[in-house]
Amino acid sequence: MWGFLGTEIHPGGIRLLVDPPQLPLARTVLRRSPDFSKGGFSWVLVDAEHGLINDSHYYDLTNAVAHEGASPIIRVPWPEEWMIKRALDAGAHGIMTPMCHSAEDAKKVVSYCKYPPVGVRGYGPMYTAHSFPGVSPAEYDAKTHAEVLVVVQIESRPGVENVEEIAKVEGLDVLFIGPFDLAKQMRITRGGEEHEAAIQRVLDAAKSNGKKAAIFCTDGNDALRRSQQGFDMVSIITDIGVFGDAMLAELEKAKGNAKVEEKREGY
Numbered sequence: 001m002w003g004f005l006g007t008e009i010h011p012g013g014i015r016l017l018v019d020p021p022q023l024p025l026a027r028t029v030l031r032r033s034p035d036f037s038k039g040g041f042s043w044v045l046v047d048a049e050h051g052l053i054n055d056s057h058y059y060d061l062t063n064a065v066a067h068e069g070a071s072p073i074i075r076v077p078w079p080e081e082w083m084i085k086r087a088l089d090a091g092a093h094g095i096m097t098p099m100c101h102s103a104e105d106a107k108k109v110v111s112y113c114k115y116p117p118v119g120v121r122g123y124g125p126m127y128t129a130h131s132f133p134g135v136s137p138a139e140y141d142a143k144t145h146a147e148v149l150v151v152v153q154i155e156s157r158p159g160v161e162n163v164e165e166i167a168k169v170e171g172l173d174v175l176f177i178g179p180f181d182l183a184k185q186m187r188i189t190r191g192g193e194e195h196e197a198a199i200q201r202v203l204d205a206a207k208s209n210g211k212k213a214a215i216f217c218t219d220g221n222d223a224l225r226r227s228q229q230g231f232d233m234v235s236i237i238t239d240i241g242v243f244g245d246a247m248l249a250e251l252e253k254a255k256g257n258a259k260v261e262e263k264r265e266g267y
Contacts, residue, residue: 013041013042013043013044013045013233013234013235013236015044015045015047015216015235015237015238015239015267022053022061022239023057023060023061023064025239026044026061026064026065026068027064027068029041030044030065030068030069030070031068035069036069036070040069041070042070042071043070043071043072043073043093043094043233044065044070044071044072044073045073045074045075045096045235046058046061046062046065046072046073046074046075046092047075048074048075048076048077048087049075049076049077049078049098055083055086055087055090058074058086058087058090058091058092059090059091059127059130062074062090062091062092062093062130062131063091063130063131065131066091066093066130066131066132066133067131067133071093071094071149072091072092072093072094072131073092073093073094073095073096073149073151074087074090074092074094074095074096075095075096075097075098076095076096076097077098078097078098078099079097079098079099079100079105079108079109079112079152081108081112081120084097084109084112084113084121085112085121085122085124088113088121088128088148089124089125089126089127089128090127090128091127091128091129091130091131091132092131092148093131093132093144093147093148093149094148094149094150094151094173095109095113095148095149095150095151096151096152096153096176097109097151097152097153098153098155098178098181099153099155099156099159099181100152100153100154100159100166101156101158101159101162102158102159102162102165102166103162103165103166103168103169105152105166106152106166106169106172107169109150109152109172110150110169110170110171110172113148113150113171114145114148114171115141115145118171119171125137125140125141128140128144132144149173149174150171150172150173150174151173151174151175151176151214152166152172152174152175152176153176153177153178153181154166154175154176154177154178154182154202155177155178155179155181155182155185156181156182156185156186157185157186159182160182160186160198160201160202163175163201163202163205164205164208164209166205167205167206167208167209167211168209172211173211173212174206174211174212174213174214174232174233175202175205175206175211175212175213175214176214176215176216176233177199177202177213177214177215177216178216179195179199179215179216180216180266180267182195182198182199183195186198199215203229203230203231207230212232212233213230213231213232213233214231214232214233214234214235215231215233215234215235216234216235216267217234217235217236217237218237218241218263218264218265218266218267219236219237219241219263219264220236220237221263222264223235223236237264237267238267240267241264241266241267245264
């Protein structure tokens with residue numbers, strides 16, 4: 001299923017925030033990466049919630065990512081039916097929605113992602129096949145509909161308090177934690193005992209109900225730690241994080257200064 005769901009999941013995720021430069025960047029990174037089955041990147045998040053990306057960019061980005069062997073997942077700005085429909089019709093392999101607070105929220109997202117009789121998604125698959133190599137437009141329904149990845153983010157106190165019921169929602173595939181928002185929305189310290197307890201509760205709820213658990217990470221070290229904790233799907237870093245760190249590191253080398261390894265504190 002395009003690399004991100006299965007018995008084994010490789011923890012390789014890129015998060016794209018800025019467009020249009022990310023079209024060639026996504027192709028370059030994925031082409032240099034091993035195939036996901038050999039430990040390379042398996043998915044790319046096209047972030048239309050916080051990033052400088054809108055739905056006019058979706059088609060080209062999903063095309064670029066999918067044809068380099070990874071799965072494009074679009075995080076829409078809000079769990080609105082029309083936003084989800086446009087992202088899926090542009091060729092997204094999966095949808096991520098922010099701020100899921102209840103099981104009812106999750107049920108609506110699932111419904112918006114699925115055609116009748118399962119859901120209420122409007123029918124418009126004419127532009128989707130470009131991001132599914134080997135699948136013709138006529139085959140889109142039969143070969144991809146059941147495999148559209150439905151991801152909701154647990155990043156609030158109500159989301160954590162209701163997470164066991166959220167995790168029971170049929171058709172939901174992944175519970176994804178936004179740790180920064182989770183700490184801010186709960187008014188607690190990120191990385192503190194209460195924050196980590198909330199993260200563990202979401203992880204446990206996902207596992208207990210046959211769902212995948214995912215989380216945003218600050219860097220590769222953080223991603224490794226979360227993978228070892230039991231998370232199935234982790235983002236490694238953002239494009240902006242890579243640019244900033246790499247440029248400054250090379251600048252320090254050029255100035256003759258030793259590069260200081262510091263723990264990343266943000267995305």
